[in-house]
Amino acid sequence: MPLAINSTAPDFMAQSTEGTIRFHDWMGDSWCVLFSHPKDFTPVCTTELGVMARMKPEFDRRGVKLLGLSIDPVEDHARWSADIKTVTGQAPNYPLIGDANLKIAKLYDMLPADAGDSATGRTAMDNATARTLFVIGPDKKIKLTISYPMTTGRDFNEVLRAIDSVQLTARQPLATPANWEQGDDVVIVPSVSDEEARKRFPEGWRAPVPYLRLVEMPN
Structure with missing residues (x-):
């Protein structure tokens, strides 16, 4: 395997x-x-x-x-x-x-x-x-x-970009969208309820569709 x-x-x-x-x-x-x-x-x-x-x-x-x-x-x-x-x-x-x-x-x-x-x-x-x-x-x-x-x-700039995403999402319940780079908005993962998300992200988020909640990248 x-x-x-x-x-x-x-x-x-x-x-x-x-x-x-x-x-x-x-x-x-x-x-x-x-x-x-x-x-x-x-x-x-x-x-x-x-x-x-x-x-x-x-x-x-x-x-x-x-x-x-x-x-x-x-x-x-x-x-x-x-x-x-x-x-x-x-x-x-x-x-x-x-x-x-x-x-x-x-x-x-x-x-x-x-x-x-x-x-x-x-x-x-x-x-x-x-x-x-x-x-x-x-x-x-x-x-x-x-x-x-x-x-x-190999494009090692892409490797760095991917590592930035992997390290960020290892620390917080977030994901990164297509073509994401440092500083771009990130995605609140589906396992986080809206109620929990409001506590974590009191400034709110935007949701073009209900299952895609975009929020500013945390510091």
Whole structure:
């Protein structure tokens, strides 16, 4: 079964560019973005890892740790980092896991169980489904997943936008409408009665239809 929203993100121990990581312990009480790549020295992934490094302060500000994964040994990651800096001006400043035995990719349902146990001889196309991004909460539950084909670079501004929504709605009984951005109106969730909503939002709300109650975003 694929990992579902609100399922527990599997724990693991792995070697990374910053040493051994036991995932849940490494996360601690932080949020985490775990994002995977099918192989080192691939063009789109090279751009992504550099952009993520440049945007790291924005994730830090939200209490989100970054953890990359690529299905190659850690030793290759070190050489790849030099290329990433050449292309983007920024080498990865967060851990990049080696998954040379494919265990983590299988654990997170990115590769089938019969994919083998070695990255040796496998091409990027063989690992094409290892292009998933997971947003994981401090409770170690998966809050969001996005999967991309190898030919489509990820929009990390959208990842930040989604994290803003997920973190806001984790704190209060709210939801965010389509194309929502910080500061826009938010939705009072249906599980909150009108009576309770009046207590929570004494300034009131607007309801174009009875089941869609829009209110100003709380501070």
